[in-house]
Amino acid sequence: MKKFINDPADVVREAHAGLAAAHPELRVNLDEQFVARADAPRPGKVGLISGGGSGHEPLHAGFVGPGMLDAACPGEVFTSPVPDQILAATKAADAGAGVVHVVKNYTGDVMNFQLAAELADEEGLRVQTVLVDDDVAVEDSTWTAGRRGTGATLLVEKIAGALAEEGADLDAVAAVARLVNERSASFAVALTACTTPAAGKPGFDLAADEIEVGVGIHGEPGRSRQKMRPAREIAALVVDAVQSAKPIGPEPLIVMVNGLGGTPQMELYLMFGEISRLLHDAGAQIARSLVGNYVTSLDMAGMSLTVCRADDELLRLWDAPVHTPALRWGA
Amino acid sequence: MKKFINDPADVVREAHAGLAAAHPELRVNLDEQFVARADAPRPGKVGLISGGGSGHEPLHAGFVGPGMLDAACPGEVFTSPVPDQILAATKAADAGAGVVHVVKNYTGDVMNFQLAAELADEEGLRVQTVLVDDDVAVEDSTWTAGRRGTGATLLVEKIAGALAEEGADLDAVAAVARLVNERSASFAVALTACTTPAAGKPGFDLAADEIEVGVGIHGEPGRSRQKMRPAREIAALVVDAVQSAKPIGPEPLIVMVNGLGGTPQMELYLMFGEISRLLHDAGAQIARSLVGNYVTSLDMAGMSLTVCRADDELLRLWDAPVHTPALRWGA
Structure with a gap:
């Protein structure tokens, strides 16, 4: 470490x-x-x-x-x-x-x-x-x-x-x-585990070609461990998970693409691009967006999506x- | 990758x-x-x-x-x-x-x-x-x-x-x-190499107990490869390097502790604490500060210090x- x-x-x-x-x-x-x-x-x-x-x-x-x-x-x-x-x-x-x-x-x-x-x-x-x-x-x-x-x-x-x-x-x-x-609904994907200072080694094992789908911010297990895949497919997984749990309607959305700590900003913006395209295709309206490391998991490489179905008053308070x-x- | x-x-x-x-x-x-x-x-x-x-x-x-x-x-x-x-x-x-x-x-x-x-x-x-x-x-x-x-x-x-x-x-x-x-003067330390999408593997090899002192933002070699050491000693290395090259006087300083992409914010703040203590002990006056990922090197774990000897006009423009x-x- x-x-x-x-x-x-x-x-x-x-x-x-x-x-x-x-x-x-x-x-x-x-x-x-x-x-x-x-x-x-x-x-x-x-x-x-x-x-x-x-x-x-x-x-x-x-x-x-x-x-x-x-x-x-x-x-x-x-x-x-x-x-x-x-x-x-x-x-x-x-x-x-x-x-x-x-x-x-x-x-x-x-x-x-x-x-x-x-x-x-x-x-x-x-x-x-x-x-x-x-x-x-x-x-x-x-x-x-x-x-x-x-x-x-x-x-x-x-x-x-x-x-x-x-x-x-x-x-x-x-x-x-x-x-x-x-x-609001959130869903995260990890590419690597994180290492706490006290443990000194990664919190879980993830193979070089695997991702943890639905990971928690302490590295808790998610829904499944899957093979690594292109960003557009990961974006689809994440958007589907959020949509299935809390269907997105015509409301103006606040959308956050959040880095878990070890992922370069370039990849977060790339993911935001994929996710915003999918949301638009589904008829959703992105009113506000935020891209960056905000709710992290130490040095974990990964990202999460948070979508909030807002309204005029919530947007006013957001602004x-x-x-x-x-x-x-x-x- | x-x-x-x-x-x-x-x-x-x-x-x-x-x-x-x-x-x-x-x-x-x-x-x-x-x-x-x-x-x-x-x-x-x-x-x-x-x-x-x-x-x-x-x-x-x-x-x-x-x-x-x-x-x-x-x-x-x-x-x-x-x-x-x-x-x-x-x-x-x-x-x-x-x-x-x-x-x-x-x-x-x-x-x-x-x-x-x-x-x-x-x-x-x-x-x-x-x-x-x-x-x-x-x-x-x-x-x-x-x-x-x-x-x-x-x-x-x-x-x-x-x-x-x-x-x-x-x-x-x-x-x-x-x-x-x-x-202004800057100096960086890498704990890991970064991986470009095209190369698909780390740009250089760094042992599990080694750091690159004086690394460039593309992973270019620095001054020396040294054994890993506590944060306070790395902070001293970095402050010394900056001080030796461009001595810090009584001017108000703008100080940036910058993450290279893969380092958790907690560690950046810890480093800012160490660095600010060293600068204060040297009689320097920190007028403004910035801590975060601003000039990065993809997923490289590491940090850099930038110190700018400002004056009232430069602080006004900074603000x-x-x-x-x-x-x-x-x-």
Whole structure:
């Protein structure tokens, strides 16, 4: 294993130190292990936080800032944040108007966010939890009861973040977050496994001519292992999977082609071209698009597609200004 | 080789088709092979174009847009664009006020941009050429007479792009581009080689415990092959190399920690933390920072450091609004 690290045990903490050095507009709390907007909590504003295992950067700390998250609590690599850490991030985001927890559907995350929400409740904070479970590949998975939460997390955080920024109340922010999740579907394909710093070797074996179809963002098994094939055939697989699970109608779509960490941008754009052609041929209307590494799996070569059936209001919130390390426009 | 491609011969063209689908604010000319701002040429504005081999995305097409490049002409993977293609991009950017060519110092690029400038001159266009040669690793290289052009290209394009957007004349835009290049130094380390679609195998052999110190963005040999070591020691190597070649004084610095394509963002931030600590200890002042994949080498695992000794005016131009696929703020 060759990685730019010192000791595997210090990777997350040292990466956070780098994040703090690079982004003075964030407040990185190395002791309590959360990252917040420097100006959080904002008086009167509903707080929006998220968290989960590290290794999916820029998710979540890269999405902290005006128009998106108030705080993020990253756990160790592929490991849920602990309840006290989530509680600390919740308090950092709370200005009395309540806090929405955006939780990807993994067993550890769900449990620890629930415990944190109970602790917050005991302290008189109002918390609403929004579960993200957009990955249509499998019904249950290694670390999951129900569908996994993946790429749609970005869309949930962006759109709910925009509504919170406008001053909407707790119920409204949670409701739009749930709506985005319901209207989103994701599906991923891996060309290689990823290597965690602690393990030091790839998380699973994949032959030189094989791909994992429907892979999870921790390298969890997908639907099938198949032979490598041209990009246009992989694009068809991915679009079919999304279409079958959540049929795409005439709604304007937000489409994200996301790199899992080790795939060159050239290939992501090539895949976006194939996917957009297939969607157009199916009568779909791509209203907004995003191509890049946003919800990653360390150094895994692979890509995921996320499609959200939007409407005018969701597009308006998507377009609203955002100023975070990884997503920034209009500000 | 597993890549999201169809035929290696079609990769660049198909990636451009995807770029066009994802970015309606760009005009992608698939026949003449250039990418331009949809509103280019802008009356009265000096044009700014760049180009070079593909495989370094988002460089250069990802930097086309208001506040940065008017057009980019990407060649095939690791291959210079041809003179006619550069001429077409030059014309697309020309509004009568002249065009600046930003050329990374590689033999093929230098020759073809020179031929294109001569063709443009014959047609009555005014062109000024700015050579970028910031990579301090080696004096001459496989594909280069003199130092290679790498990470500083982004800084040159951003800062000259901002000045051009303000309405500065041809000489002034070329002058600030040259100034940024002179004041910048870069140095890269590779953990793995990259694989071009055409070759189908890694461009060089690197043992499981070895790193290439001073590597070029095409995988050209660097200064030495060394044993893998902790991030803090690699950071020291990189900072020393930059410091020795272009000593850092009291000026405010723009610091970029750039991923070469296959390195997770977590490791880039960890490296930024190490590098910023070393720079602070040396009395340097980091005024602006950028961490991410900007000047890449396909799927190569590795990173580069670029340091630019700025001043108030260069920082002002750096902060100016920019709206491109890969770099966007204030717009």
